[in-house]
Structures are given as C-alpha cells and as structure tokens.
Amino acid sequence: MTPSPSDSAALALERMRAVARTRWRLAGVLTLSMVAVYFGFLSLVAWSPGTLGKTLAPGLSLGVLLGALVIVCAWVLTWVYVRWANAVYDPMVAEQRAALRTAQATAQATAQATAQATAQATLQTAAPPAVPRTAAVDTSTGNRT
Amino acid sequence: MTQPETSIGEPNAVAIAFFAVFITATLGITYWAARRTRTTDDFYAAGRSVTAGQNGLALAGDYMSAASFLGIAGLVATSGFDGLLYSTGWLVGWPVVLFLVAEPLRNLGRYTFADVVAARLNPRPVRIAAAVGTLATITFYLIAQMVGAGGLIRLLLGVPYEIAVIGVGVAMMAYVLFGGMLATTWVQIVKAVLLLGGAAMLALLVLSRFNYSPLQLFAAAAEQYGNGVLAPGKLVQNPLDAISLGIALMFGTAGLPHILMRFYTVPDARAARRSVFFATGLIGVFYLLTFILGFGAMVLVGPDAIRAVDAGGNMAAPLLAELLGGRPFLGFIAAVAFATILAVVAGLALSGAAAISHDLWANVIRRGEPKPGEELRVARIATVCLAVIAMGLGVVFKGQNVAFMVGLAFAIAASGNFPALLLAVFWPRTSTAGAASSMVVGTITTLGLIALSPAIQMDLLQHESAVFPLRNPALVSVPVSFAVGILVSLLRPDRDGAARFAALERRTLLGSEDIDESPSGP
Numbered sequence: 193m194t195p196s197p198s199d200s201a202a203l204a205l206e207r208m209r210a211v212a213r214t215r216w217r218l219a220g221v222l223t224l225s226m227v228a229v230y231f232g233f234l235s236l237v238a239w240s241p242g243t244l245g246k247t248l249a250p251g252l253s254l255g256v257l258l259g260a261l262v263i264v265c266a267w268v269l270t271w272v273y274v275r276w277a278n279a280v281y282d283p284m285v286a287e288q289r290a291a292l293r294t295a296q297a298t299a300q301a302t303a304q305a306t307a308q309a310t311a312q313a314t315l316q317t318a319a320p321p322a323v324p325r326t327a328a329v330d331t332s333t334g335n336r337t
Numbered sequence: 338m339t340q341p342e343t344s345i346g347e348p349n350a351v352a353i354a355f356f357a358v359f360i361t362a363t364l365g366i367t368y369w370a371a372r373r374t375r376t377t378d379d380f381y382a383a384g385r386s387v388t389a390g391q392n393g394l395a396l397a398g399d400y401m402s403a404a405s406f407l408g409i410a411g412l413v414a415t416s417g418f419d420g421l422l423y424s425t426g427w428l429v430g431w432p433v434v435l436f437l438v439a440e441p442l443r444n445l446g447r448y449t450f451a452d453v454v455a456a457r458l459n460p461r462p463v464r465i466a467a468a469v470g471t472l473a474t475i476t477f478y479l480i481a482q483m484v485g486a487g488g489l490i491r492l493l494l495g496v497p498y499e500i501a502v503i504g505v506g507v508a509m510m511a512y513v514l515f516g517g518m519l520a521t522t523w524v525q526i527v528k529a530v531l532l533l534g535g536a537a538m539l540a541l542l543v544l545s546r547f548n549y550s551p552l553q554l555f556a557a558a559a560e561q562y563g564n565g566v567l568a569p570g571k572l573v574q575n576p577l578d579a580i581s582l583g584i585a586l587m588f589g590t591a592g593l594p595h596i597l598m599r600f601y602t603v604p605d606a607r608a609a610r611r612s613v614f615f616a617t618g619l620i621g622v623f624y625l626l627t628f629i630l631g632f633g634a635m636v637l638v639g640p641d642a643i644r645a646v647d648a649g650g651n652m653a654a655p656l657l658a659e660l661l662g663g664r665p666f667l668g669f670i671a672a673v674a675f676a677t678i679l680a681v682v683a684g685l686a687l688s689g690a691a692a693i694s695h696d697l698w699a700n701v702i703r704r705g706e707p708k709p710g711e712e713l714r715v716a717r718i719a720t721v722c723l724a725v726i727a728m729g730l731g732v733v734f735k736g737q738n739v740a741f742m743v744g745l746a747f748a749i750a751a752s753g754n755f756p757a758l759l760l761a762v763f764w765p766r767t768s769t770a771g772a773a774s775s776m777v778v779g780t781i782t783t784l785g786l787i788a789l790s791p792a793i794q795m796d797l798l799q800h801e802s803a804v805f806p807l808r809n810p811a812l813v814s815v816p817v818s819f820a821v822g823i824l825v826s827l828l829r830p831d832r833d834g835a836a837r838f839a840a841l842e843r844r845t846l847l848g849s850e851d852i853d854e855s856p857s858g859p
Contacts, residue, residue: 205843208842208846209842211846212842212845216763219436219437220436222436223432223433223436223437226429226432226433226436226587227587229429230425230426230429230583230587231580231583233425234580235580237422237569237579238576238577238579238580239576241569242568244418244568244569245567245568245569247559247564247567249552250552250556250559251552251553251554251556251557251558251559251567252552252555252567253418253555253564253567253568255418255421255567255568255569256418256421256567259422259424259425262428262429263424263425263428263621263624263625266428266429266432266617267617267621269432270431270432270435270613270614270617270618273432273435274435274610274611274614277610282607285846288846288847289847292847
C-alpha cells in the first residue's frame with residue numbers, strides 16, 4: 193500500500209522539524225559556550241582580580257591575554273557556526289524545501305482528482321476545492337488522517 | 338605636563354575641510370538613494386538589495402559609535418585594563434545575535450523586530466508593546482549620541498553645543514527622510530571604512546614607536562604607571578555590578594531595534610548570517626585597535642593631560658592623533674568622529690520611524706491595511722518628529738553622562754526586547770499575553786530599577802544610599818522579563834497557539850518567500 197499524499201506531507205513536515213531542531217541545538221550549545229567564556233572571564237574580574245593581574249611576560253598580564261582571547265573565542269564560535277550552516281544546514285533546508293514542494297504537488301493533484309470524483313459521484317454541490325488546494329500548506333494536515 | 342599643548346577646542350581648518358567632504362559625499366549618496374526609494378520596501382529595507390559584505394560593514398558602522406571609539410580609548414587611557422571589560426562585552430553580543438536571532442528574524446519579519454514577535458501572536462497588543470520597547474531604547478540611545486555629539490563637536494571644531502546638536506539633527510533628518518535605508522546603509526559603510534581606517538592608521542603610528550609590538554607598549558605603560566594598569570582596577574567595586582553590566586551588554590545587542598532592522602536589507606537568511614560574521618570580525622578588530630589607542634594615549638599623552646582637556650577622558654584618541662600626526666591628523670580624526678555620530682543617529686532615527694509608522698500606524702491603527710502610500714508618508718513625518726525631539730532632548734540633557742545613557746539603552750534592549758523575541762521564535766507555548774507582558778514589564782522594571790539605582794539616587798539626587806544597589810539593572814530585569822513571559826504564557830495561552838507555532842516553524846526554516854511563491858498559497 194502506498195502512503196497517502198497527506199501522510200508524505202506530514203512526514204516532510206516532521207523531517208523539517210528535525211532540521212530546525214538540529215539548528216537550535218547547535219545554536220544553543222554555541223550560545224552557552226560564549227556565555228561560559230565571557231562570564232567565566234567576568235567572574236575572574238569580579239571575584240579574583242589578583243589572578244588576572246599576574247604578569248606572564250613583560251607587558252603581558254593574564255587579564256590582558258584572557259580579554260584578547262575572549263574576542264578570539266567570539267570569532268572562532270561565529271566561524272564554526274557559519275561553516276556548519278553553509279556546509280550542512282543550507283543543503284538540508286534545500287532538500288526539505290524540495291521534498292515539501294513535491295509532497296505539496298502530489299497532494300494537490302490527488303485532492304483535485306478526489307474532488308472531481310466526489311462531484312461526479314454525488315452530483316450534488318461539489319466539495320469545496322479551496323480546502324484540499326491549501327491542505328498541503330496548512331500545517332494541521334498531519335491531524336487530518 | 339598637566340596642560341598639554343593642544344589646538345583642541347579651536348576651529349581646525351583640516352577638520353572642517355574633511356567634514357565638508359564627508360557631508361557633500363553623503364548628501365550625494367542620499368540624492369542617489371532618494372531616486373531609488375519609492376516603496377516601503379525601499380524605505381525600510383533598501384529593497385533587500387544590500388549584499389552580505391555591505392551589510393557586515395553597515396552593521397559594524399551602526400555599532401561602532403563614538404562612545405566606543407572615544408569612550409573606550411579614553412577609559413583605557415585613564416584606567417587601563419578596565420576598558421577591556423566594555424570592549425569584550427560589546428563584542429560577545431554578536432555571536433548571540435548570529436546564533437539566536439539573525440536567521441529567524443530575516444525569515445519571519447519584513448521591517449521591524451515586532452514583525453517577528455507578532456508573526457504567530459495576536460498582532461495588536463504585541464506591536465504596541467514592541468513599539469514601546471523600541472522607542473524607549475531608541476530614545477536613550479539617541480540622547481546619548483546627541484549629547485555626545487554636541488560635546489565632541491564643541492571640543493573638536495569649536496562650534497557651540499546647541500548649533501552642533503541642531504546640525505547633527507538636520508543632517509540625520511536629510512539622510513533618512515530622502516534616502517531611507519539605502520542612504521543610511523551607505524552612510525554607515527562610508528563611516529565604517531573611515532573609522533576602521535582612521536583607527537588602524539593611528540594604532541600603526543602608536544606601534545611604530547614601540548617596535549610594532551603591543552607588548553612593548555603595555556610594558557611601557559606598566560613601567561610608568563605600575564602593573565595595576567594591566568589588572569582589574571577601581572571600575573569594578575561590586576562584583577555583581579560587573580556581572581549585571583555584562584548581561585546587559587551581551588544580550589542587549591540582540592535587542593537593539595536599529596541593529597535588528599539591518600537584517601531585512603539583505604536578500605535572504607544566508608546573507609544575514611554571513612553579514613553578522615563579517616560584522617563580528619570587523620568589530621573585534623576595532624576593539625583591539627581601541628585598546629592599542631588607549632594604552633598609546635596613556636603612555637604618550639598621559640592620563641593627567643587627557644583629563645585636563647576633558648574630565649571624562651573622551652579626548653584621548655584625538656589628543657593622540659594630534660601628538661603623532663599634527664593638526665591635520667587631528668582634523669581627520671575629528672571629522673571621523675563626527676561622521677560616526679551622524680551615521681549612528683541616522684540608523685536610530687530610521688528604526689524609530691519604522692516602529693511608529695509600520696508597527697503603530699499601519700498595523701495597529703490601520704489593522705494591517707494602510708491606504709496606498711500612507712505608511713511611507715507617516716514614516717517620513719515620524720522621521721521629522723523624531724529628529725526634532727532628538728535635537729530638543731540633546732539640548733535638555735546637555736552635560737549628562739553619555740556612557741550611562743548607552744548602558745541604559747542596552748539594559749532596556751536586553752530586558753524589554755530580547756526575551757520576547759527569543760521566546761516568540763523558540764518556545765512553542767509563548768502566547769500573546771506572555772510576549773506583550775514580557776516586553777512591557779521588562780521595560781518598566783529596567784526604568785524603575787534605574788530610578789532606584791545609585792546612579793540616580795546618590796549621584797544625581799545626592800541621597801545617602803540607594804534602594805537598589807546595582808548601577809545596571811540587567812541582572813534582575815532580564816530574568817524578571819523571561820519569568821513574566823513564561824508564566825503569563827502558561828496562565829493565558831492562545832487558543833490556536835500550537836497550529837500557529839507549526840506554521841511559524843516552517844517559515845523560520847524555509848523563509849517567507851517560499852510561501853509567497855508557493856503555487857498553492859492564497
């Protein structure tokens with residue numbers, strides 16, 4: 193038995209959600225890393241200023257070094273995200289967009305066929321075609337079957 | 338060396354010449370942009386035609402205000418390491434913008450960040466609340482820039498304070514009124530290039546005296562003023578104050594309306610992402626440069642000499658420029674500082690005008706169906722009103738502490754705008770009542786705690802003590818805003834909230850253009 197068109201649309205939607213969740217997960221991890229780095233640095237400033245005053249080399253205190261490293265960390269984290277998004281996320285989104293378009297087109301064709309069949313069979317007022325036409329876009333599709 | 342030999346405060350021919358060139362060039366850009374600004378898309382979002390690289394520069398231009406250029410250099414020059422706290426705090430806001438808001442914002446909104454918060458909620462209460470948060474942030478930021486502009490221009494060019502404020506207001510009005518976002522973007526780009534170029538040149542001149550080694554520069558500073566200048570100093574007295582300021586700086590950036598608005602000028606989410614990457618790089622370089630400039634001014638000019646010219650230390654970079662490059666270079670740096678202020682106020686005025694015309698007029702008063710051309714007209718009227726108000730407030734608040742006002746603007750952005758924005762795109766159960774009350778309570782809590790803080794109670798009103806001990810309220814107001822948003826959402830859910838979030842999720846991922854082009858769309 194082949195899956196009904198609304199099933200494949202629901203499946204496409206579910207996959208899309210998985211892609212979105214992947215992005216939020218990475219975004220969350222990277223945000224927390226930035227928070228940890230910056231507030232770690234700030235905590236040292238606030239509660240242990242003496243530590244940061246230690247001189248590592250003439251002119252280089254631990255505080256100046258760590259402060260510069262916070263800026264470098266911000267660069268590295270944004271670079272990691274942009275790399276990932278360009279290499280992994282964008283292709284995943286493109287794939288989902290294509291899958292959703294296909295599912296939409298199938299659903300639309302089937303719905304129109306069904307509507308015509310219903311209209312011919314009953315010879316009464318035809319089923320409103322507007323409903324199945326937008327069904328694939330309407331995200332409540334998943335609950336219809 | 339308490340009273341340095343300086344021409345600061347006298348009219349400087351080179352500064353005036355550079356300044357005239359800048360004004361002529363930017364008005365030329367405005368004329369060019371005006372002929373391409375016809376629709377609301379053009380006016381608010383430059384027709385979505387800005388490239389990622391251009392937007393990266395423009396974002397950096399919007400962000401690198403005179404407060405950071407002159408203020409941080411001055412802070413480092415007079416108190417050493419402590420200035421680094423501000424530089425790092427202002428930079429770490431950018432990764433947060435990239436990870437959490439840039440892409441959802443581009444995919445969900447059209448012109449303002451309220452578009453995003455309202456995308457799946459009942460628009461009117463949310464837009465009213467967002468407009469309040471936007472205008473509160475914009476107002477304090479504008480006052481800070483105006484007051485800073487008046488003071489700086491008086492010092493740098495010898496023009497009276499009031500004339501300087503009015504001049505800045507008129508130029509800003511011209512850019513925004515006629516050229517909209519396209520002109521504002523290019524003014525930002527020109528300014529960012531000038532500012533980065535000027536700061537890099539100055540830093541190179543400083544380092545040339547220290548064998549091009551920053552460490553030798555720091556060592557010279559430590560030798561003259563003690564190792565204390567390389568360690569946390571008197572700026573951090575209360576540990577919680579430092580943490581609170583950090584929260585405001587880190588999360589405030591992701592709630593600044595004029596920054597968020599820039600993401601609508603690029604064609605898609607991918608370009609939005611790349612533009613933040615460029616901006617983070619440029620801004621980081623800029624803050625590293627200001628650190629060099631600050632220590633350079635400390636060693637070569639001296640903290641006492643800097644304070645003798647301006648008690649706040651703001652003249653550290655200009656004094657350094659005069660010392661190293663003579664009056665012509667001072668003139669160039671002065672003109673760059675002025676350009677910086679002009680560009681920032683133009684961006685602020687545009688986002689304030691968008692909050693009034695797009696959020697309040699078109700979507701609240703006209704319920705999303707303004708008459709043709711009406712929204713643009715209201716935006717232009719709002720621009721004129723904002724410019725007049727900004728000039729008035731600039732004169733009224735003459736002599737106020739600029740850094741304090743900017744800190745206040747960041748605190749409002751972090752607690753009024755950011756929590757609702759994040760909850761709206763991320764948490765499925767966020768409701769209309771929850772988002773609106775988070776924005777209103779966040780803004781009011783911030784303003785209330787500031788009123789009770791030592792800055793107002795002790796410094797301004799001369800009371801013995803303050804009810805609220807922290808100078809920056811973000812440590813309390815940001816969690817309060819999140820808590821209110823979450824609690825109210827749970828208590829007052831929207832009826833069809835789940836279905837609306839599912840639709841929003843799809844748009845967050847695929848962007849709105851996919852829906853508009855979709856053959857089965859309405």
